[in-house]
Amino acid sequence: MPRNPWFETVAEARRRAKRKLPGSVYGALVAGSERGRTIDDNTAAFAELGFAPRVVGHHAQRDLSTTVLGVPTALPVVISPTGVQAVDPDGEVAVARAAASRGVVMGLSSFASRPVEEVAEAQPDLFFQLYWSGTREAMVQRMDRARAAGAKALIVTLDWSFSHGRDWGSPAIPEKLDLRTMLRFAPDVLPRPGWLWRYARSGRLPDLTVPNLRAPGGEAPTFFGAYGEWMQTPPPTWDDVKWLREEWGGPFLLKGVTRVDDARRAVDAGVSALSVSNHGGNNLDTTPATIRLLPSVAEAVGDQIEVLLDGGVRRGGDVAKALALGARAVLIGRAYLWGLAANGQTGVENVLDILRGGLDSAVLGLGHSSVHELTPEDLVIPPGFPLTLGGGDVPGARPAPVA
Template sequence: MRVRFRNLAEAERQAKRALPRAVWLAVKAGNEQGWTLDDNLRAFNELGFSPTIFDRPTSFDLRTSIMGVDLEFPVMISPVGAQAIHPDGEVGVARAAARSGTAMGLSSWAGHDVSDVVRANPDTFFQLYWVGTKHDIERRVEAARRAGAKGLIVTLDWSHTPRRDWGVPPAPPSDLGPKTIARLAPEALSRPAWLARYLRRGAIPDLRVPNLFGNDDSVPFFGKAWSVFEETPPPTWEDVRWLRELWGGPFMVKGINTIKDAKLAVEVGADAISVSNHGGNNIDGSPSPLRYLPDIVTAVGDSVEVVVDGGVRRGSDVVKAIALGAKAVFVGRAFLYGLAAGGEEGVYQVLQILKSGIRETMYGIGRGSIDELSRDDLMVLNRDFFVAPTR
């Protein structure tokens, strides 16, 4: 499929036109009033550059590595659940990431099995939520290991507060029985081209989550797995240490918002941390991670690799994050817009737009390698931009 957008704003508009309203809002909306979602975008706009006209580079080195995986540029696919917005789903996203030379983060809540995604992109990190018993979790970890996942990401920041002032249900339904289909049919029929994509492949959007299989190996629907998630007691740091030892390989803790938690992640043996507020889908009122990224980077030093996510829409955003100390960024909504607009090809185009934007920005500020980037390359347009992370 030929993809026709030149920037992420166009991809977003096309995604909105393509998706049923409820599906679009589930992709777009943040939690509660969306203040955090807005601040994730606003923070990037409060940083600027000082372009130079001399000593501009003639070549660019965008390469980096995270948890032993080499990346051609410092952008990775964030683990995002329920990508049933296009038939290509997570497998298509993984293929697009592989073609672009970057890594795939696969959510526990994905609609495709980890083994299928790893075949599409061997540089796949499996993301785990603490759902069910330790026995359940151990079996899922072993499944990811057998599939060949390159690393494990444990996400710990979810607070079970999925209330939205946007009229969006907090989670997909627990099944696709006749009543559910009848209720959702008007939404699907409102976007016949979207529905036709599935029907041409002899399928309908699949809301099962195969990587959250239970003791009987049955594959639950999203809503059923969600109810187990809500009933599972939160893990302690000793549980995280147990998980780290169980996995034994490259290990990331995602959802860091404070210096204290960053240091605890280092103590339990994390190889990397992701500074994140869950894309604005967790506690509304949490500032953009960009605002306290430098303090966390300073606090952990070289003891752990630091990744950041939330609000990345342009290559220049990536440059700002790297200049503030991140080694790479995760993108979530950005690739979902491409997926909704054009499947695998749409995701590939989004990644190419970001890569080009990084090069163009670095050309303008006179930097040939991402290793040269620092806070000296940035202008702070709002003197209150930086927020010290508490505790």
């Protein structure tokens, strides 16, 4: 009897993705940098928080909608930009269609495998993500192209360093797919015939180029070509962030903040929003979980700009906890990629439905009629749970211990 394509949890989506994907592809989706302490803490920290439910006075109808950077969304969940979504032949376009069908905003990586114009056609509520990479002229060209395609906000990602070593080994990513490369990867790919069959039906091979970094009149660079450009670009200053914000001229989200002092500098630079993020555990390992750092950042700047959270969200209850601690919305990455690998567009829709159901249950059980009513009083917060990096005088938070 065929397996039910629908799954009930993100954990099941992950299990199915592992069964379907070649080992190297799956490894790229799950591994964090170095020992993986941060990626583990991102998820474990949510489990340390408890709920304080009410027994009477529940609301028959709950409003889960909000806005992010002025864009209405049916759910306080944003598709986080992730690069080269080779887990499925339709990649970012399948994700865009799923996001549109569920009424949520999508972030598109500048390292994506599908062009921004094609993705924006599938989901007009699109935020374009940019790295500080290449010349200023090249970055302006990329922003102009995204704006022309209809992108409604810019996400600037600064929470990715050069820390890439993994204790269990980094997945092998080829420069390009030629005959020699396919023969080399055959032992990894052939045991997953279903993955191969999906690509065979699509009539295309996994695309390892990044079309959104193509210069006018030129060819799209490979992933490693784009990565090399980023590594060779001198890191940005706060003046550079301000310049990017002015050049974009619209809603602007800075991704990668963990410290209170950085959050305040971001406000001074004129950003519209920030995401408390450690790049899903792929930046500096042993950085604390973002949910531990969210309260101090939200307390410091949440009355001036929108604060989002990125990292470790696997359940609708996790979304509720983040909102209760001051987040406007959360960004998800691995969760929807596992859904994409498990069942394409339908799998991403499945993941979004799981998060919606869990969030709705939390809002119901806590006695609220809207996600905007969630507060810290809805949670059981262990002593010492909130951490403050980079100063601040947030009540209940403590400085992070020195390692």
